Amino acid sequence: MTNDAEGSAFLLGLSIDDLFKEAYKAIEKKDMDKLGDIAILVKRYFCKKIAYFQIEELALFNKLLVKFLSWFEWGGEPKWDKAVPIIEKWDTILEISQIIYDTDSPRKAYRELKKSPYGQTLAAMLYDRKMMNPEEIRKALNIESMGQVSDLLYNFEKAGIIVREVMGNDVWVSLAMQGMELYCEFIRSDESYLMQLIIGALMDLDRMELDKASEKLKIARGKEPIAICLLGIVALENGKLEEAGKLFTESVDLGLEQGRIFFIFYILEKMDRLEKLRDGIMMLNFQSDEISAKIKPTLRILGMLYEYLGNTSRAKDYYRLAS
Numbered sequence: 001m002t003n004d005a006e007g008s009a010f011l012l013g014l015s016i017d018d019l020f021k022e023a024y025k026a027i028e029k030k031d032m033d034k035l036g037d038i039a040i041l042v043k044r045y046f047c048k049k050i051a052y053f054q055i056e057e058l059a060l061f062n063k064l065l066v067k068f069l070s071w072f073e074w075g076g077e078p079k080w081d082k083a084v085p086i087i088e089k090w091d092t093i094l095e096i097s098q099i100i101y102d103t104d105s106p107r108k109a110y111r112e113l114k115k116s117p118y119g120q121t122l123a124a125m126l127y128d129r130k131m132m133n134p135e136e137i138r139k140a141l142n143i144e145s146m147g148q149v150s151d152l153l154y155n156f157e158k159a160g161i162i163v164r165e166v167m168g169n170d171v172w173v174s175l176a177m178q179g180m181e182l183y184c185e186f187i188r189s190d191e192s193y194l195m196q197l198i199i200g201a202l203m204d205l206d207r208m209e210l211d212k213a214s215e216k217l218k219i220a221r222g223k224e225p226i227a228i229c230l231l232g233i234v235a236l237e238n239g240k241l242e243e244a245g246k247l248f249t250e251s252v253d254l255g256l257e258q259g260r261i262f263f264i265f266y267i268l269e270k271m272d273r274l275e276k277l278r279d280g281i282m283m284l285n286f287q288s289d290e291i292s293a294k295i296k297p298t299l300r301i302l303g304m305l306y307e308y309l310g311n312t313s314r315a316k317d318y319y320r321l322a323s
Contacts, residue, residue: 008086011037020064027072027079032127039086050100053181058101064093091307110186118143118152120187121197124176124219126162127183133172138213168303193225194220201230202264206271210234225256229301230264236280243283245295252297252322258304265308278305297322 011022011034019041026035046304067291072079072087113119118141125140126132132140138149153173156162158215162181173184187193197220204213214234220227232247268274281302284295 011041014041016042016061016131018187019045020068023068023261024071026080027083030080030082031116032082034085037085039089042090043093046097053177055101055178058296059096062094062097062101065090065097071093083133091323109159109161110154110182113161115180116152116155119156120193121219122152122156123161123175123179123187124197126173126179128219131174132170133170133182134244137173187207194224198227199236201227202267205230205234205273206294208237210237225251225261228254229261233264233268233277236277241280241284244280245292245298248281248298249295250285250303252300256301256304261301261304262308265305 002207007145010127011019016021021040023035023042025031026038046058049055049061054230065085065109069087069091072083078084078087113123116122118274121141124136125137134146134153137143137153138146139147143149143152153162156175156179159178161182162173163176164205173277177245188308197216199215201216201220203218204210214231217227217231217234221231228247229251232244232251267275268277281298284298285302299318299322303315304323305315306312307315307319
């Protein structure tokens with residue numbers, strides 16, 4: 001192979017747009033060896049984007065291919081007859097790439113997901129549970145009819161967000177690869193969605209619908225300390241002291257922020273549940289003569305609670321005990 005630089009190794013280090021620039025040069029210089037190497041790398045680039053589900057990056061790839069093919073066949077005549085077999089393969093790759101991009105773009109699918117008030121919650125539930133049947137989805141989303149559920153699932157399946165599998169007499173729904181990508185890229189990092197779940201959980205807690213509150217908080221959980229702390233509060237309401245202690249400790253260890261916990265204290269105060277939280281944390285720590293080292297960090301929450309109430313001296317005592 002002849003090359004202006006260092007041969008094949010030179011091509012390996014090029015970005016896709018620079019690779020196409022070299023393709024123009026190869027056609028003009030009638031360098032079949034170089035064009036053949038470029039063809040292999042173009043095909044490899046396309047396959048990797050599909051394999052790693054980097055569909056959005058096909059937009060630039062398609063644009064570069066369209067430009068190159070238009071140039072090569074300008075006026076209805078190919079620039080170089082010998083290169084036609086390679087370029088015809090690129091034409092096929094472009095057709096496939098455009099179909100995939102038009103149907104499987106994560107951003108396009110995300111727009112479809114957001115059209116429905118249930119979209120983000122459904123994706124988060126499926127990510128957490130792995131599989132659900134339509135009736136479980138109906139109950140979890142509080143949808144009245146199975147017809148509405150069927151319409152919802154049809155639209156999301158068409159958009160490539162979910163897949164439905166028939167196992168005997170049962171139908172199971174799970175996230176498609178694109179749905180997984182959507183959740184990880186868009187939903188999990190969406191701060192407004194996180195707050196929506198937390199506020200919804202607080203409303204459920206106020207109505208003593210503890211299972212619903214727990215469901216929302218498990219979706220929000222991830223590594224979000226405030227959601228984990230709220231799960232501890234729900235566990236306290238259910239009388240599960242050991243579980244509550246573990247959850248409170250985890251939330252503190254992950255860096256529970258004062259601003260956010262003060263917001264929760266304010267809501268709980270309006271619900272007349274702040275004293276119950278205080279008494280519950282004290283019960284966790286002082287039910288024996290010695291404070292358990294495993295849940296000692298929960299005293300930091302107690303310190304923040306007293307700081308919220310304006311009792312700074314008591315707050316300092318609990319901060320000291322927690323350390």
